[in-house]
Amino acid sequence: MSFDAAAYDAFYRLSVDDPHTFWATQAKRIDWHKPFTKTLDYDKPPFAKWFVGGETNLCYNAVDRHLATRADQAALVAISTETDTEITYTYAQLYAEVNRSAAMMQALGVRQGDRVLIYMPMIAEAAFAMLACARIGAIHSVVFGGFASNSLATRIDDATPVLIISADAGSRGCHVTPYKSLLDEAIALAQHKPKHVLMVNRGLAPMKMVPERDIDYATLRAKHLNAVVPVVWLESNAPSYILYTSGTTGKPKGVLRDVGGYAVALATSMDLVFCSKAGETFFCTSDIGWVVGHSYIIYGPLLAGMTTILYEGLPIRPDASIWWSIVEKYKVTRMSSAPTAIRVLKKQPLELLQKHDLSSLKTLYLAGEPLDQTTSDWISGVLGVPVIDNFWQTETGWPTISIAKGVGDKPARSGSPGQPLYGFKGKIINEETGEECAPNEKGVVVIEGPLPPGCLQTLYGDDERFVNTYWRNFKREAYSTFDWGIRDADGYYFILGRTDDVINVAGHRLGTREIEESISSHPNVSEVAVVGVENAIKGQCAVAFVILKNAAAATPEDAHKLETEIMKVVDKRLGPIGRPSHVYFVTALPKTRSGKLLRRSIQAICEGRDPGDLSVIEDPAALQQIRAVLVTS
Ligand code: AMP
Numbered sequence: 001m002s003f004d005a006a007a008y009d010a011f012y013r014l015s016v017d018d019p020h021t022f023w024a025t026q027a028k029r030i031d032w033h034k035p036f037t038k039t040l041d042y043d044k045p046p047f048a049k050w051f052v053g054g055e056t057n058l059c060y061n062a063v064d065r066h067l068a069t070r071a072d073q074a075a076l077v078a079i080s081t082e083t084d085t086e087i088t089y090t091y092a093q094l095y096a097e098v099n100r101s102a103a104m105m106q107a108l109g110v111r112q113g114d115r116v117l118i119y120m121p122m123i124a125e126a127a128f129a130m131l132a133c134a135r136i137g138a139i140h141s142v143v144f145g146g147f148a149s150n151s152l153a154t155r156i157d158d159a160t161p162v163l164i165i166s167a168d169a170g171s172r173g174c175h176v177t178p179y180k181s182l183l184d185e186a187i188a189l190a191q192h193k194p195k196h197v198l199m200v201n202r203g204l205a206p207m208k209m210v211p212e213r214d215i216d217y218a219t220l221r222a223k224h225l226n227a228v229v230p231v232v233w234l235e236s237n238a239p240s241y242i243l244y245t246s247g248t249t250g251k252p253k254g255v256l257r258d259v260g261g262y263a264v265a266l267a268t269s270m271d272l273v274f275c276s277k278a279g280e281t282f283f284c285t286s287d288i289g290w291v292v293g294h295s296y297i298i299y300g301p302l303l304a305g306m307t308t309i310l311y312e313g314l315p316i317r318p319d320a321s322i323w324w325s326i327v328e329k330y331k332v333t334r335m336s337s338a339p340t341a342i343r344v345l346k347k348q349p350l351e352l353l354q355k356h357d358l359s360s361l362k363t364l365y366l367a368g369e370p371l372d373q374t375t376s377d378w379i380s381g382v383l384g385v386p387v388i389d390n391f392w393q394t395e396t397g398w399p400t401i402s403i404a405k406g407v408g409d410k411p412a413r414s415g416s417p418g419q420p421l422y423g424f425k426g427k428i429i430n431e432e433t434g435e436e437c438a439p440n441e442k443g444v445v446v447i448e449g450p451l452p453p454g455c456l457q458t459l460y461g462d463d464e465r466f467v468n469t470y471w472r473n474f475k476r477e478a479y480s481t482f483d484w485g486i487r488d489a490d491g492y493y494f495i496l497g498r499t500d501d502v503i504n505v506a507g508h509r510l511g512t513r514e515i516e517e518s519i520s521s522h523p524n525v526s527e528v529a530v531v532g533v534e535n536a537i538k539g540q541c542a543v544a545f546v547i548l549k550n551a552a553a554a555t556p557e558d559a560h561k562l563e564t565e566i567m568k569v570v571d572k573r574l575g576p577i578g579r580p581s582h583v584y585f586v587t588a589l590p591k592t593r594s595g596k597l598l599r600r601s602i603q604a605i606c607e608g609r610d611p612g613d614l615s616v617i618e619d620p621a622a623l624q625q626i627r628a629v630l631v632t633s
Contacts, residue, residue: 007408011408031060031065034233058303074088099228101132113138113444115161119152120167120200127288252620254459255460256452265455269398269454271304278306287385321352324352346379369539374415389416397454423454439486442486505578514522530543534607542579544582593617
């Protein structure tokens, strides 16, 4: 494709200068039961309403509308190297399963607007459940299976679901996690009690069913084999789902998305960002518990009439050729993954990556964390395809900064995900003054309102928190990504890490406060600071500095025992993804005179960097202690 810079820029300019015209054109990519009367209502900033008055349905657009032309084409391929299963569902079969799932939900009392919490491993039933919710206008809230009971309980209390759908267990690297007992514990902890729990039995772990409340999926499904559940047409701005993400406080934020805007944004991105065509196969290696899984395992590829791969398992089991065997077998054209996974693969024998015919693959997209040039060059060389870095967030729902190869073949720039994509009015702002930064000056990456379709509408049940969190600076005209960045003279963005206390472990976003709160629940912990420290494979790792209530960690044996106990507490409350890689014991933590914990200084010391302005520290000896424990451990 030849590159016409002027045309690329003109396309972008139209999207931000005249969003009405731009998005009204893109909206034709999906089917509307009733046309919208207003493309954008931005009368109450920062709340943007897209395609007002229009009626549509995500499930209809992802499933039903393909039946006329591709009923027998594979829609969903569910592969598990944990259970050695591989099942293909055509669009016709997917339609039948989604209808069964919708009928089951209705039989259990789920109505339009009700929340359904999905706590499931990467199995096809999870996809059916998401689509079934979309079909009947119920709001799904998928909670990542790696989360333990405490995190799950917080989400149950926030979403107050009528129904929870789960399974006996998940499995990762043959390690079985009993979801049912974690769920029972979470329901016991939560104030809100769901009326029903629908359980898929995979035969991986014993399940104790609670009479009346717990229902067996297979038994109920058998009663609804021929179900046809009419699509509920929803106003474009009706809620489609809640997805919780970490913030600076321990309370997770429930990102709420709409129906029409999300459908249009995804359908457009499948074409312009992912250059994908109906009938092709898309393989996104994420998990349905994350936004990438929502957008590019489930909704995006299905809206585009593609075959999507749902993969449960590790990238290196049975060996590091597994992903590539999937690419060969299903003729995957576009693949989406995260840099951490690629760094894991880099440690594997090269021949495993090269033994399959990868000629179908055209592009690899990487997102979720900073992509280093070495990793990018290595995988691009091995696969012989271009690698496209794309920056986005749970909140934005689809890539925000990248290169829209479907618009034009704009060249990439080393270390940069690219430029703000069509629809996103990106800027770098000086944190103190709110003024736009000069080229190459570090500032906060913000997006000027209105946010384009597909982005969060608000935080579930908390408009005030939405405004106060994301729009509190820059005269409330711009959404903060909470990422530092710079823009070079040609408009390429470079992302320099979070401005808040959120860390990114293997592409998973965690709030240091959440981890600190779980560590604080250990009876012998008096104070704790958690920071994210650079890690060669995972990008970042959590490291904890703990002040004990008594000096029980006097000996190395005591310290080791306590460290193990604290890690177990985190595993139990948050799940293993939150577990710190190290726990160090200190008697003081560096704080400002006003008592604010100086996480950034601690982090700098852990990474061997300058801790910054020390005049703000109340007790400089506390920093010395951090240095000392790192040296002696
Ligand atoms: P999440 O909401 O879990 O998807 O995490 C979003 C955060 O991940 C962003 O705010 C960034 O800090 C980081 N992130 C995502 N994609 C990239 C990327 N391509 N380059 C650098 N950081 C990224």
